[in-house]
Amino acid sequence: MTTHPDPALREAPAVVPQGGPADDWAHGVDTVPQAVETPDELQPYAELGLRDDEYDRIRHILGRRPTQAELAMYSIMWSEHCxxxxxxxxxxxxxxxxxxxxxxxxxxxxxxxxxxxxxxxxxxxxxxxxxxxxxxxxxxxxxxxxxxxxxxxxxxxxxxxxxxxxxxxxxxxxxxxxxxxxxxxxxxxxxxxxxxxxxxxxxxxxxxxxxxxxxxxxxxxxxxxxxxxxxxxxxxxxxxxxxxxxxxxxxxxxxxxxxxxxxxxxxxxxxxxxxxxxxxxxxxxxxxxxxxxxxxxxxxxxxxxxxxxxxxxxxxxxxxxxxxxxxxxxxxxxxxxxxxxxxxxxxxxxxxxxxxxxxxxxxxxxxxxxxxxxxxxxxxxxxxxxxxxxxxxxxxxxxxxxxxxxxxxxxxDDGPVYARPMREPADLILLQADRAETLPRPSTPDALRETVLRMIASPNLADKTWVTEQYDRYVLGNTVLAQPEDAGVIRIDERTGLGVALSVDGNGRYARLDPYQGTKLALAEAYRNVAVTGAKPIAVTNCLNFGSPEDPGVMWQFAEAVRGLADGCLELGIPVTGGNVSFYNQTGAAAIHPTPVVGVLGVLDNVADRVPMGFVPRPGGDHDQLFLLGETHVELSGSEWAWVTHEHLGGIPPQVDLARERQLADLLAAAARVGHLTSAHDLSDGGLAQSLVESCLRRGIGVRVVLPEHFAGGSMPFVFLFSESAGRALVSVPRGHEKAFTALCAEHGVPWEFIGVTDPAGGALEVHDQFRIGLDELRGAHTATLPRLFGGEETAQVAVEATRTGTATVLPATAEQPVDVDPDAVAAEPIARAGAADGGATTEGQPDATAPAAAEAGPESADADNAAETGDVPVEAAAAPVADPASDDVDAPEAAPTSTEAGPDGSATATGDPDQPAAPDQR
Amino acid sequence: MTARVGVVTFPGSLDDGDAARAVRIAGAEPVRLWHGDPGLHGVDAVVLPGGFSYGDYLRCGAIARFAPVMETIVDAARGGLPVLGICNGFQILCEAHLLPGALTRNQHLHFRNRDQILRIEAVGTAWTNAFQPGQEVLIPVKNGEGCYVADPATLDRLEAEGRVVARYLGGNPNGSQRDIAAITNEAGNVVGIMPHPEHAVEALTGPSLDGLGFFTSVLKHLVGAPA
The missing domain is CATH 3.90.650.10 (PurM-like C-terminal domain)
Known part of the structure; x- marks a missing residue:
């Protein structure tokens, strides 16, 4: 059957329907009686996007040809979009x-x-x-x-x-x-x-x-x-x-x-x-x-x-x-x-x-x-x-x-349904073999310092104030957290303080490398972003952006993504409540990266308990203890670093373990409830370095970071700072809460590592034995990119909450919690390295060789207070081995120059370059 | 007796609920007023809230000033009724000629929302008497057309008469002349302010509690005002 171009529609029909007003153009209107009388009238269904068989089906449903209006209706309702x-x-x-x-x-x-x-x-x-x-x-x-x-x-x-x-x-x-x-x-x-x-x-x-x-x-x-x-x-x-x-x-x-x-x-x-x-x-x-x-x-x-x-x-x-x-x-x-x-x-x-x-x-x-x-x-x-x-x-x-x-x-309901052909894209196996873990990495303090500044200024990691300050975040008066926080938090009941937290996340690069894992990673990130606020994640929405479904490669990516999201939601125990599919996102033959965007909603019984992402000033200039939750592996494929510094996309994305994400979320909610956390920030694109910088710049609070033993030497400090391993968060814990907090970590089976302290007076991000970057320099690098690209005054403001001296009071946007201030300890404490309670792992607390004796002002100093606050967690709980066999595998790079890693398919490949330690554990 | 502070809702008003909340937190009774109803229902003061009245597709506030409620408010304001115009409310007050000058498109042409430091310069008004002269406060600003302009003579007069109520500090967010963020009329009962004090009244949702001073000021003013 052939079709007419559009003008055919406008030709006056041979039979003018009876009745109706006599204005000329109206005679061109196609009616049902007319459709019955002119069954062979050619219709431009192909131009409207309908296939031959779809058009035949419409004729079958109606028992005649559709009218012009009906044809328009079927063509839009049976389009992919609808x-x-x-x-x-x-x-x-x-x-x-x-x-x-x-x-x-x-x-x-x-x-x-x-x-x-x-x-x-x-x-x-x-x-x-x-x-x-x-x-x-x-x-x-x-x-x-x-x-x-x-x-x-x-x-x-x-x-x-x-x-x-x-x-x-x-x-x-x-x-x-x-x-x-x-x-x-x-x-x-x-x-x-x-x-x-x-x-x-x-x-x-x-x-x-x-x-x-x-x-x-x-x-x-x-x-x-x-x-x-x-x-x-x-x-x-x-x-x-x-x-x-x-x-x-x-x-x-x-x-x-x-x-x-x-x-x-x-x-x-x-x-x-x-x-x-x-x-x-x-x-x-x-x-x-x-x-x-x-x-x-x-x-x-x-x-x-x-x-x-x-x-x-x-x-x-x-x-x-x-x-x-x-x-x-x-x-x-x-x-x-x-x-x-x-x-x-x-x-x-x-x-x-x-x-x-x-x-x-x-x-x-x-x-x-x-x-x-x-x-x-x-x-x-x-x-x-x-x-x-x-x-x-x-x-x-x-x-x-x-x-x-x-x-x-x-x-x-009776529109066409297609099981379109699917095939793994032919280039995927090669793409996955081209791992970013083999790229040259910075391994000197100077190179690392330069990498930090370069990464935080790269467009994807740079401050987005140029964009977000064009949006009203205050109207309605219930915004408790908004961008650049990990999740938005809205109070929905002023009487009870009930609120919800929301985050949307996606990572097209990860999904390109592995749509199944990539989608789970997007889900995990949104879930984690909600969890770090202290909220309990309860539901999921999604927007699946893909290329043409007529391309079997794209269709395969889509099917994998949907499978990943459905499996992931089942594992996390939260339902998908709705969503949207957008196909045909491509120009010519080139499709976009498969880009599933996942939204997770969480509930906070009282928004006053929410935990902000940035470090907060403490009474008396006290230091909070920094803990890194979760495990860091050598996972650089698909990372922002690989893209920014090498324009590299290849390998397999970070592994995602949703059971671990769930444990982490449970821990964060429990810790937030009892006031153990002054800040919590998800780790994702750009790794720990990005989270540290964002948390510092939010309120202009510096930090001093110590590298864990197994991340010292060679390029391991780089891995520690830029790996994008999932299931991690950076939290700050008020002094006096460490013991109880780490006990809670053990209870929830979440690996933790003490990595330093906030340093309100220091005014810098300092990584011990590596580099020190003043907050002004960080801020300059982080905030200049978007105004430079898209215009704006030189005075582009930072996403730092404005502070100023004056007679009025500025309230730190922090969760209220009891704090023990020990002025002596504060004065004497350059860096306190808390003992890790993880008995079985290599992460156990070794006093940092460079840390002065005052480091004893660690968890032990506040046992009594902790016990009272956490419902009397016995010390043994904190010392009990974290149920985490994998943490045994964290390599000391020098000791294990060659390691074996298993690919996602279970096959193992050996890497033997001592400077390029392989992923210690790719389960 | 609790003061009754009216909050007007025009079609397109957005921060009306927030203004009412701020009035309540300050200890007064908010009374919602409707644009089409000329009655003021016995309120002791009025807040014209932020938003996009009538869509602001014409000049901001240009249509709102003709709303029935505005005719009553203009008369009452001339008689001494305390009126605070916030953002769109400020624009409406200028359009209604209760305040001089005009608010034009931000110089950089973008809507801008940030936490802004202001210096309170006039503390004799009905809405700022709770502040200290020169006090610095932190209040959100969010507008697309908040660039205050007036002819030099008017600006000079405002300065000379101490009618510049607040100025932007640490960066002018919209290009306002002489960093003007808020002004008052000759009698000091009508104040227009571009930033949003009603969004700085709760620790949980605002950058400070500094906005509350505007609302407690009017209560203080009403207590002292002759009956």
């Missing part, structure tokens, strides 16, 4: 492998997952992509990305309370990045700020693979009383269908099937009109109006209009209820009166919601809308299912002509 036709077979695992949860009030398939966090309150959160529109028109693409996800959250009955934005761009110094990034950031800020939603975190990542295909993902968090949960069912025949919000215009027509499912090529500029334009003011009014309607119990069902506009909202609400619907399309308020029916149905004009309302409530609904100055129009009514029990039909007329008559479920 139908998930390539991903469905894989996404099922999220349900099949879901751990049992009594918190889940709404899950996958709803507009957003809803999780109960207390008897009265629930939260809903979801992340979605707006990648393609943001490349074409960065500001509006990003702005409407925020708008879209906010409406998803609103549709669940929740008040949106925060947003986050994981962003990925091409190379930081590429000219087009200078076009895309400022526009995207301004768009995210412009929409979110005007909506009054604090932006509490996200990511800004640069990699050449995103050059022609930036990733703009947006996450929204909402809060609702559990009994306000809304449904999308268009239940109750006779109920009125109301369209509320902005007028419908020509923006975004075909946006879903053309923009969201097409790769970029030279013609992309011509598609600009397809990108929607946002109006955050109308969305703000829409939010307030909807919330008032929910509270007055005036709506039966509600659905936001997003991708596929009215088509999606009408069919999904009807299909969900099994009812039919009768819609008078000419009642839809239009921005442009000349719009044809198929345009009205396909339009993706923003800021619209579809309500289902009982007839006796209609007046009250319209009144509320009027109060908020929002348009609300009854455009149809719910009709009963067929007498034989079959679902009802969606009947749409336009000026008395039937333009659509379809079973709604056929668009929503």
């Amino acid at each position: 139908s998930y036709k390539s991903s469905k077979v894989h996404l099922r695992q999220f349900g099949e492998k879901a751990p049992p949860s009594d918190r889940l009030l709404a899950g996958i398939g709803e507009n957003a997952g809803v999780v109960r966090v207390s008897d009265e309150l629930a939260v809903t959160f979801k992340v979605e992509s707006h990648n393609h529109p943001s490349f074409v028109e960065p500001y509006q693409g990003a702005a409407t990305g925020v708008g879209g996800i906010v409406r998803d959250i609103l549709a669940m009955g929740a008040r949106p309370v925060a947003v986050m934005d994981p962003l990925r761009f091409g190379a930081a110094d590429h000219p087009d990045t200078a076009r895309v990034l400022p526009g995207v950031v301004a768009g995210v800020g412009g929409y979110g700020n005007c909506l009054g939603l604090p932006n509490i975190g996200g990511e800004v990542v640069f990699d050449p693979c995103y050059q022609g295909n930036p990733l703009v993902n947006a996450l929204c968090l909402g809060v609702l009383p559990v009994d306000r949960l809304q449904k999308k069912e268009a239940a109750g025949p006779g109920n009125v269908v109301v369209l509320m919000g902005a007028k419908t215009g020509r923006d975004g027509i075909g946006g879903v099937s053309v923009l969201a499912s097409a790769t970029f090529d030279e013609g992309s500029e011509q598609r600009r009109p397809s990108v929607q334009v946002g109006d955050p003011f109308t969305e703000k009014l829409l939010i307030e109006a909807c919330l008032e309607l929910y509270d007055a119990e005036l709506v039966v069902g509600i659905q936001d209009l997003g991708g596929a506009g009215l088509t999606c909202a009408l069919t999904e609400t009807a299909a969900a209820a099994g009812t039919g619907m009768r819609v008078w399309l000419e009642r839809v308020p239009l921005r442009e009166p000349s719009m044809a029916p198929h345009e009205i149905l396909a339009s993706e004009s923003q800021e619209r919601m579809l309500l289902v309302v009982a007839p006796d409530k209609l007046e009250a609904v319209l009144k509320t809308a009027e109060k908020w100055g929002v348009l609300a129009t009854a455009i149809g009514e719910v009709t009963p299912p067929a007498p034989d029990g079959q679902p009802g039909r969606l009947l749409v007329t336009w000026r008395d002509r039937v333009v659509v008559d379809v079973p709604p479920g056929s668009l929503v």
Whole structure:
């Protein structure tokens, strides 16, 4: 079968349907009777993205050819973006492998997952992509990305309370990045700020693979009383269908099937009109109006209009209820009166919601809308299912002509499902063999110092204040932690202090090297970021950004990623509550790195217990003890260091052990609760060095770090500082709490290592026997990069919390906790090296040869206080061997120049270069 | 008796809830006022909160100043009612000609949110009498159009009459002339401030508690004010 180009559609049909107004152009409207009479009319289904067999299937469902409007509806509803036709077979695992949860009030398939966090309150959160529109028109693409996800959250009955934005761009110094990034950031800020939603975190990542295909993902968090949960069912025949919000215009027509499912090529500029334009003011009014309607119990069902506009909202609400619907399309308020029916149905004009309302409530609904100055129009009514029990039909007329008559479920549920061919990319085995562990490493103090400065100034690790200060993080007055903290923390109940923590993370490089592990690593990082605040992780959302599913290599990556996420969530015991898939992220034949972005939500019973990431000033200038939790292996493949210094991507990503992540999270929550932690910071990109620098610069507190024995010598100090081993966190513990804290570590089976002290007066990051870098120099290196790349005054401020002398009080943003101040010990203590309680491991506490005797002011000095605070943990507990056989394997590099490491497949390879110690343990 | 402080909600107001919370924490009773209702419901003072009233697609505050509630507020302010305009509220006060000058797009053209140090320079106003002259405070600033401008004569007069209420210290976040962050009218009952004191009233959520002084000031003012 051949197809006509578009103009064929505009030809006047041979038979003019009877009735209707006689305006000329209206004669071109294709009606159902006409479709019956002209079965052989050629239709441009291929141009609309439908395959031959898909078109045949539509004809089979309808028993005739579709009308022009119907064809448009099927083409967008059956597009990859709306139908998930390539991903469905894989996404099922999220349900099949879901751990049992009594918190889940709404899950996958709803507009957003809803999780109960207390008897009265629930939260809903979801992340979605707006990648393609943001490349074409960065500001509006990003702005409407925020708008879209906010409406998803609103549709669940929740008040949106925060947003986050994981962003990925091409190379930081590429000219087009200078076009895309400022526009995207301004768009995210412009929409979110005007909506009054604090932006509490996200990511800004640069990699050449995103050059022609930036990733703009947006996450929204909402809060609702559990009994306000809304449904999308268009239940109750006779109920009125109301369209509320902005007028419908020509923006975004075909946006879903053309923009969201097409790769970029030279013609992309011509598609600009397809990108929607946002109006955050109308969305703000829409939010307030909807919330008032929910509270007055005036709506039966509600659905936001997003991708596929009215088509999606009408069919999904009807299909969900099994009812039919009768819609008078000419009642839809239009921005442009000349719009044809198929345009009205396909339009993706923003800021619209579809309500289902009982007839006796209609007046009250319209009144509320009027109060908020929002348009609300009854455009149809719910009709009963067929007498034989079959679902009802969606009947749409336009000026008395039937333009659509379809079973709604056929668009929503009966779309094509493909098990696309999958094949491991041919280059993967070679890529994995090219390990970063074999690259030359800095091995002198000077080289290490230079590496630290270079790394913290590299675009991915550099301070992101240039971006984040364009976002309002204060509005609504409940932001307890926001970027650059590991996770955003929002208070959701002022009375009880109940709050939630949220983090979104992804690492395309890891996923490129191993999509299964890479996805687990993204999950682990988000989970850990939530855990370091002291919150208990409870639910997961995700945005899966991939290349073309028609490429078997990409499809394999996708399948592996989904398997990794589903397995990971099962291991962590937290369910996936919803998500989004974005395919076709590629330019020409080149796909982006597979980029699963994972969001984890945690709950904090009292946000006052949250732990910040930065070191905090202590009363009397006291020193906190620094502990590194978890194990550091020689894991450099896929690392930021390999990329920045060698432009290297190869090998296998760090190993991830989710049982360990769980232990770490449990430990952090327990320690936060009893006030053992003054700060906690996740280790991920850039390793320990990055975490130390960020924690120092947050409030301008210096540190003195001692290298553990087994990381002294050769390039091991480098490994200690830059390895990206998972499952680690840097914590600071007030003096007097060490003993109890390490006992708690032992109890939770978490390996720990004392690595130094904070040094408020020192004003530097000092690594003993290696280097010392003043905080000003660190700050200069860390903060200059983005302003240099994207413009801004020379006075670009640091992400340091402002401090100043003066008469008013500055409150350190620290968790309140009891502190024992011993002025004598403070004065006498240059560096205290606590004894490691890890009896079986090589990490046991050897007094540092260079540490003066005053180092005894370690854990032992405060036994009595600790016992009281931790519920009397016996000293034996602290000394008990950590249940961690692996820690035995931590190499002393000089002693073990040759080691054997097992690849992920169990095969072993030997490395024999004494200067390049192999990964000590790659389980 | 507890003072009643009105907080106006325009369509597009965003920090109205926060202003009401700050009023409550300061010890007064917040009373929500609606843009379309000219009644002030017996409030003793009014806060015009931050946000994007009517979307601010036109000049910021240009439409809000015509809201029914504003007509009443303008009259009452001329009669001595304490009025604090924060951010968008400051813009509205300028548009309503209760304060001189205007707030224009930040010089660097970006929205900017940071914790900002201010020096309180006028402590005789209804909203700043709890501060010491020259006191430095830390308060979040967040705006896209917070660059204060006026003609030189007006600026000179503001300076001469001690009506510059607060100035930015340690970096001017938006390019405001003479680092002006807040000004007052001749009588000292109307204050417009670009930074957000209502976001510095709780240890948990703000960078300091310094913002509280603005709200306790008005209570002090009301106690001392002639009935």
